[in-house]
Amino acid sequence: MSEQQTPVKPTPIADDEIDLLALAKTLWNGKRTVIISVISGAILGVAVALLSPKEYTASTVMVPQIGDSQSKLGGLGGLAALAGISLDANPGAELSPMIYPQIVSSIPFQMELMNTPLNFQEHAQPITLFDYYTKYSKSSVIGSIKKYTIGLPGVIIGAIKGKPKEISLPGDSAQPVLLTEDQYKIKKELDEIVSLDVNAKEGYLTLSTRMPEALVAAQLAKKAQDLLQLYITEFKIEKAKANLDFIQGRYDETKTEFEKAQVSLAVVNDRNKNFTSALPRIETDRIQTRYTIAFGVFQELAKQLEQAKIQVKKDTPVFTIVEPVTVPSEKSKPKKAIIVIIWIFLGGIVGVGIVFGREYIGEIRNKWNETNG
Incomplete structure (x- = not known):
């Protein structure tokens, strides 16, 4: 009794495999276009690189x-x-x-x-x-x-x-930057x-x-x-410098007043050193008091001036x-x-786009002709 052979059915090809094969075939048929596009991209890339x-x-x-x-x-x-x-x-x-x-x-x-x-x-x-x-x-x-x-x-x-028209600003007051x-x-x-x-x-x-x-x-x-x-x-x-400038100004003024008081005290002492009456003594005490006050203020401002200088250095x-x-x-x-690599890549993309675009347009044209035929 002979064995009955069962016919072998062909393995079905998946739709995605057919699509990939069709795409690969389309790309292979348009390889000349892709190569020309890549070469054109390379030439443009070299030109851009040299001219940049x-x-x-x-x-x-x-x-x-x-x-x-x-x-x-x-x-x-x-x-x-x-x-x-x-x-x-x-x-x-x-x-x-x-x-x-x-x-x-x-x-x-x-x-x-x-x-x-x-x-x-x-x-x-x-x-x-x-x-x-x-x-x-x-x-x-x-x-x-x-x-x-x-x-x-x-x-x-x-x-x-x-x-744009030139704008002229009056110079009699503070103006914005122009x-x-x-x-x-x-x-x-x-x-x-x-x-x-x-x-x-x-x-x-x-x-x-x-x-x-x-x-x-x-x-x-x-x-x-x-x-x-x-x-x-x-x-x-800015703040420390403004404070320093203010103290420096007061220091200079006080220094001048102190030096004047110092000279006045020396003159009075020389003039009244041989007198024993009350009037010269009162004058001497008055000038001495003025000198003491001027010296105290001068000394205090000198300290503040040094502190202000230190503060400026600290803030700098x-x-x-x-x-x-x-x-x-x-x-x-x-x-x-x-640059050349990027342009070659762009050329390849453009070439592939042209190949598939041409195929897609061809299919649309065929369907259009079939519909109208």
Whole structure:
């Protein structure tokens, strides 16, 4: 009796496997398009990398010194200040490091940076940032392309609006700060090239500047560092300095009065030393009393003056420079290899998109023809 053979049924192929096979086949058929797109992306990436302007970044790392009132709280006071929280009983005397970036981006700070002379390679004499950006700086090829592609709407709107009218302010009273159009543009530029990062967790500040030349970047970073220290110092010692100036003025006045009383007492003593009558003695006692009072006031103000000087020194903040400003030896931008890789990746994405888009459009066209046929 012969055995009856059961026919073997073919294993069904899952729909997702069919879809993946179809996608792989579509991609393989369009490999020429993908390769051309990748090569085009690589060429564009090389062009962008070569045409992008050079940038050098100079930076410095600083640690703000903890004030006397905060030092009594230990490390907690310093960390709280960096986090923008004041644990001081007199919060008006301290300036949180979280405010430092606002100082760097303030108009007075940036106006001083604009007028800072810097040594550019193409110029024999130092020129200011304001002159550099208004007279000598040229837009790069990439910058021009961005301006008339991505930034074209802004260019059109600016052309329609025209230049803003100049505003003149009377000079007979206190006036708000008024920037010219060029100053406003350079301020926006400085917002991009000068930055201050506050690391509240680690407790340090990083000040960075970016410029087309290494030496200029370092000079600008050093100037910004010095200005930041100056602004913070002026703010923190403002009250103590005003008190010192007041005491210094009173001290000078009292010193003059004391010296006059001293001379008057000496003259009276010399003149009346051989007299025994009451009138000369009364005159001597009167001048002696005036001298004693002047001396006492003078002595007290001298003590207060020394205390005020000590207070000014105590309130003067000191930045510990962990990493000083150095002239960068390597460019920070452009990162040519990264730019090329990104453009190759974008080219591949565009190529794959074209292949599948063309397939999808073809299917829609076929269905349309079948429906109308």
